[in-house]
Amino acid sequence: MFISVVSATSRRSSNTRLIADTYLSILQSKGHQAQIIDLADVPSDFIGQGLYNGKSENPSWKSMQDIVNASDKFVFIIPEYNGSFPGILKVWVDGLQFPSSFKGKKGGLVGISDGTQGGALAMGHFADILNYLGMNTLALRPRFIQIGKHLQEGKLTNAEYLKFLELHADQLIAF
Amino acid sequence: MFISVVSATSRRSSNTRLIADTYLSILQSKGHQAQIIDLADVPSDFIGQGLYNGKSENPSWKSMQDIVNASDKFVFIIPEYNGSFPGILKVWVDGLQFPSSFKGKKGGLVGISDGTQGGALAMGHFADILNYLGMNTLALRPRFIQIGKHLQEGKLTNAEYLKFLELHADQLIAF
Amino acid sequence: MFISVVSATSRRSSNTRLIADTYLSILQSKGHQAQIIDLADVPSDFIGQGLYNGKSENPSWKSMQDIVNASDKFVFIIPEYNGSFPGILKVWVDGLQFPSSFKGKKGGLVGISDGTQGGALAMGHFADILNYLGMNTLALRPRFIQIGKHLQEGKLTNAEYLKFLELHADQLIAF
Amino acid sequence: MFISVVSATSRRSSNTRLIADTYLSILQSKGHQAQIIDLADVPSDFIGQGLYNGKSENPSWKSMQDIVNASDKFVFIIPEYNGSFPGILKVWVDGLQFPSSFKGKKGGLVGISDGTQGGALAMGHFADILNYLGMNTLALRPRFIQIGKHLQEGKLTNAEYLKFLELHADQLIAF
Numbered sequence: 142m143f144i145s146v147v148s149a150t151s152r153r154s155s156n157t158r159l160i161a162d163t164y165l166s167i168l169q170s171k172g173h174q175a176q177i178i179d180l181a182d183v184p185s186d187f188i189g190q191g192l193y194n195g196k197s198e199n200p201s202w203k204s205m206q207d208i209v210n211a212s213d214k215f216v217f218i219i220p221e222y223n224g225s226f227p228g229i230l231k232v233w234v235d236g237l238q239f240p241s242s243f244k245g246k247k248g249g250l251v252g253i254s255d256g257t258q259g260g261a262l263a264m265g266h267f268a269d270i271l272n273y274l275g276m277n278t279l280a281l282r283p284r285f286i287q288i289g290k291h292l293q294e295g296k297l298t299n300a301e302y303l304k305f306l307e308l309h310a311d312q313l314i315a316f
Numbered sequence: 317m318f319i320s321v322v323s324a325t326s327r328r329s330s331n332t333r334l335i336a337d338t339y340l341s342i343l344q345s346k347g348h349q350a351q352i353i354d355l356a357d358v359p360s361d362f363i364g365q366g367l368y369n370g371k372s373e374n375p376s377w378k379s380m381q382d383i384v385n386a387s388d389k390f391v392f393i394i395p396e397y398n399g400s401f402p403g404i405l406k407v408w409v410d411g412l413q414f415p416s417s418f419k420g421k422k423g424g425l426v427g428i429s430d431g432t433q434g435g436a437l438a439m440g441h442f443a444d445i446l447n448y449l450g451m452n453t454l455a456l457r458p459r460f461i462q463i464g465k466h467l468q469e470g471k472l473t474n475a476e477y478l479k480f481l482e483l484h485a486d487q488l489i490a491f
Numbered sequence: 492m493f494i495s496v497v498s499a500t501s502r503r504s505s506n507t508r509l510i511a512d513t514y515l516s517i518l519q520s521k522g523h524q525a526q527i528i529d530l531a532d533v534p535s536d537f538i539g540q541g542l543y544n545g546k547s548e549n550p551s552w553k554s555m556q557d558i559v560n561a562s563d564k565f566v567f568i569i570p571e572y573n574g575s576f577p578g579i580l581k582v583w584v585d586g587l588q589f590p591s592s593f594k595g596k597k598g599g600l601v602g603i604s605d606g607t608q609g610g611a612l613a614m615g616h617f618a619d620i621l622n623y624l625g626m627n628t629l630a631l632r633p634r635f636i637q638i639g640k641h642l643q644e645g646k647l648t649n650a651e652y653l654k655f656l657e658l659h660a661d662q663l664i665a666f
Numbered sequence: 667m668f669i670s671v672v673s674a675t676s677r678r679s680s681n682t683r684l685i686a687d688t689y690l691s692i693l694q695s696k697g698h699q700a701q702i703i704d705l706a707d708v709p710s711d712f713i714g715q716g717l718y719n720g721k722s723e724n725p726s727w728k729s730m731q732d733i734v735n736a737s738d739k740f741v742f743i744i745p746e747y748n749g750s751f752p753g754i755l756k757v758w759v760d761g762l763q764f765p766s767s768f769k770g771k772k773g774g775l776v777g778i779s780d781g782t783q784g785g786a787l788a789m790g791h792f793a794d795i796l797n798y799l800g801m802n803t804l805a806l807r808p809r810f811i812q813i814g815k816h817l818q819e820g821k822l823t824n825a826e827y828l829k830f831l832e833l834h835a836d837q838l839i840a841f
Binding site for chain 4 (some may be wrong): 265268269271272273274275276277278279280281282316
């Protein structure tokens with residue numbers, strides 16, 4: 142079993158990436174093979190016509206697609222942007238091979254926000270998309286609200302949030 | 317009153333653009349000032365770090381932002397991509413100035429699809445985002461299903477769909 | 492202009508009703524005619540076959556329908572039940588005359604919860620329904636989280652929440 | 667493994683019930699134990715205060731709760747009412763014991779409609795609720811549109827729809 146942890150923003154050095162790294166450590170500490178897919182690595186010429194013509198020619202895109210193909214499970218760490226998921230997440234999904242990339246695979250979602258919504262709508266919207274693509278998703282969806290208060294020197298300091306990630310990882314592994 | 321008609325895909329020469337052009341003609345024939353915003357014109361280097369740093373430096377982006385600033389109302393022509401709206405639409409929204417771009421303005425949605433869903437979820441998801449941004453949206457949301465059957469030589473041939481666009485435009489103008 | 496304030500739970504003496512009463516006072520203090528519709532008053536034999544056969548025979552149902560018919564605008568005070576709106580709210584909507592009850596009218600939503608979600612999904616779901624029924628809804632959707640902390644002796648004590656209700660009422664009146 | 671097939675309307679002799687019966691036959695023909703839960707059997711005094719006080723006293727309610735407790739998996743046959751699921755479905759969920767009724771169990775959804783939406787939003791909304799309750803749901807969500815055209819003398823006559831139900835049942839069993 143190979144699990145990809147998707148850091149769902151194109152922003153570099155994001156809080157989202159910190160949570161993704163934390164999730165990766167949890168998976169690895171439980172003896173599972175896992176890897177980060179950081180959407181900050183989506184080629185910058187990817188939108189526009191790249192999405193429709195010859196997208197596989199871009200080597201950095203091809204390598205992303207290869208990791209997706211090799212993954213059995215996914216966890217999406219989704220920051221709340223304008224009340225939903227970041228556009229880059231859907232652009233990335235729109236560019237992946239269909240339906241082989243996600244069909245029949247399994248996934249989980251974690252929402253984070255500066256405010257108090259914690260990505261409730263972001264995860265609801267994106268789960269509709271994953272369902273459409275044929276990926277079964279875990280019911281458990283952590284909502285990490287006011288995330289800025291719970292990160293210090295690059296570490297997640299909220300013990301309850303950490304426990305929630307552990308539980309989520311256990312459920313994703315068993316799913 | 318100035319109305320922007322957003323063709324919500326980065327694909328060139330799309331069916332979506334045809335519907336957008338049809339909507340534009342209806343608005344102009346009723347004596348209103350209107351313009352197309354074609355998301356195929358989003359600068360191709362826009363994702364990646366362009367979204368966060370110095371985005372206003374890109375002249376083609378700046379011109380898009382200027383049209384948004386000048387618009388009182390918007391209608392979004394949304395093709396269904398993977399069960400929701402195209403990622404480019406949200407990337408574009410994520411890059412616009414907040415909250416001045418949409419707050420207190422008014423909008424409408426039209427969904428189109430090759431299948432039978434007609435963008436029901438796409439419009440539901442995107443309306444949640446517009447609400448979050450403070451834009452009031454029209455209840456009336458045409459769903460144009462199996463759109464390929466209703467376009468011929470670049471024209472929308474379904475009389476019922478045309479009437480529905482007329483009604484929508486009337487409501488958007490009066491909104 | 493006549494505005495109905497819908498207390499969207501069948502629970503008697505609810506926190507929802509307190510918020511509804513507060514909203515009513517705000518409307519009245521601004522000189523507007525308004526009334527509460529308390530869903531605790533939905534006749535208890537309403538589900539089952541009452542919904543489909545002879546529903547207008549029940550006098551208490553008929554009086555509810557009369558108030559709906561007389562209303563130009565609605566505000567729905569929606570407590571979060573199991574991650575969405577209470578079932579009674581949709582049962583009530585399903586029993587009302589269609590499409591005259593809501594079509595072409597205007598509405599607003601306020602979400603309340605004991606937890607931190609504040610009815611984000613509840614309002615998203617219910618707004619989809621109101622859109623379907625032809626009611627334009629306000630973008631502004633207050634989310635009152637951890638409501639129990641902000642009520643004392645039957646009064647809403649959080650000044651920010653009160654200000655938010657004022658703003659919402661002003662927007663609903665002007666909508 | 668015991669599977670409940672929920673006919674999610676309070677209407678008697680509904681098309682929804684016909685689809686539920688068809689699904690039940692498929693499960694039984696594959697050698698699985700299954701039973702219908704018909705929401706037309708929800709006690710008619712259930713809303714109002716029954717929902718909050720002494721609900722377990724009603725014998726017909728108690729028997730419904732017993733079947734839910736004994737079920738490992740559920741499939742919800744959901745007709746589209748006013749653009750979403752019928753209110754009775756959520757009233758029923760709101761009355762069930764929490765969280766034991768659904769937590770850690772598995773479910774699937776089938777949407778039916780007279781129009782062309784096929785319950786896309788109805789299933790999206792209800793899946794959000796099931797997720798909240800801790801039930802993992804299948805990605806595959808058949809949308810049976812214009813259902814009236816595909817029923818004759820109490821039988822589902824559309825071969826494609828029947829095949830879709832078979833596939834759904836296979837996935838639910840294996841889930």
